Amino acid sequence: MKRICVIGGSRYVGKLLVERLLSAGHQVTVLNRGSARPPAGAEHVVVDRDDEAALGAALGSRTFDVVVDQVCYTPVQAAIAVRVFTGRADRYVMTSTIEVYDPAGAALPQVAPGTPVEEANVDPASWLVSLDLPWQHDAYRDAHYAEGKRQAEAVFARADRLTFAGVRSAHVLGGGAREFTGRLAHYVERITRGREVLVHAHALPTVFIHYQELAQVLLWAAGGDFTGAVNACSDVPLDVYDIAAAVAARSGRAPVFRSVPAGEEASPFSFDRHYAMSNARAKALGFTFSRTCDWLPGAVTEALTGAPSPTI
Template identity: 75%
Template structure:
């Protein structure tokens, strides 16, 4: 049994992670702004993680074996966390993202086209950090999501005194209504209604992970002792055309595709650039992944079941 603190953990795979940590016998503390209570038996601390004084006061004299940070989006948030949890934990796990590898948002080392990128493609130990940018502004933060995650990883990597790992998650699917991004619903609803799906010509593949598998990987990472970034994605590349085919097979209707022009916005998960991840490191460390092709039909079925009924 370990004492584990989860920052966030109020929805989607974060909520599932809290449930699984508790089921595994760990003593769990959740820190969030109070928008949703954790399960019975889980300690709940209400604090805004952007307010260092409030966060420190809420933590009191508590110490933890591991902190799992589900909602760290900027270097400013990472710096606050590093100070607030200094001396309180031996391990810090941050949920990061595949977007750190997006070549559209940063100059990255060249990887041969079609080669899933390894973790070393983005090394947080050497990434430049700029704390004076307007990270507090919601619009700026959303527009610079990938860079915020890269810099947050960099801050926590350099914090010292703690074993740090960043779990770089692939695109998360599954969970029906719990999948709040609406990206899979975009496909199910459009195909069901006969509306077009916009795709890039020669759309390139990416990688995905089921929300339950990501929760399981975070559970595993929380109790492990490795450090450094680790990619989290199910086996098997998938492009927008493959996703459309999987959805259409469940919907039972032929999809309507529309090819976008250069610079035009496409449907979610249609990419004109390559940044699929390699999960080789996680496998070497002992985690076993499922295959996207095995769980995707069930995820599509869940999305269909969660769709609102058509208006008469």
């Protein structure tokens, strides 16, 4: 049994993670601002993680084997967490994102077209951290989501007394009405109503992960001893046409596509650049991934009906 603190943990992936941690026999403390209660059996600490003094006071003398941080978006939040949890925790797992590989506004190493990106392509140990940017403003944080995640990883990677692992999640799907991004619902709504789906004529593939599988990756990472970043994505990249085809197959309605020029905004998951990660490191460390094409039809059905997800 481990003592595990989950920051976030009351909705979607975080809620499922807490449920699975409890089922595995761990002692779980959920820390959030109180907008929703965690699953039964978890201790609930209500506090604003951005208030360093309040966070330290709320934790009191509690110590943890592992912290799983579901909602760290900026280097400022990471720096507060390092100061507060150093001496209170041994291992820190941060949920990161495929967006760290987005080259927009970032000087990232180039990879050959069609090559899945590996973790070393973004090395947090060498990434510049700027704590004085206006990270406290929602609009700035949202506009610089990828950079915020890169810098947050960098802060944790340089912490001397926390063992750090960053789980870089692919695009998350599944959960029906609970799916927080609404991106799959975008296709369901447009295709079932005969509305145009905006796509790049030569859309390139990306990678996905079911929310239940992401919860399982985080459970695995919490119990592991590896350090550094790991990419978390199901096998088999898909492009926007594959997503639309899956919706068409389940809804019985053919998609209506309209092409947009390269560089212009299109529907979610339509990319004019190759946007896929390699999951080879996680596999080498012992995690076995599903195949996107095996669970996507069920996820589409969930989006069409709002029905609960079967366990994958």
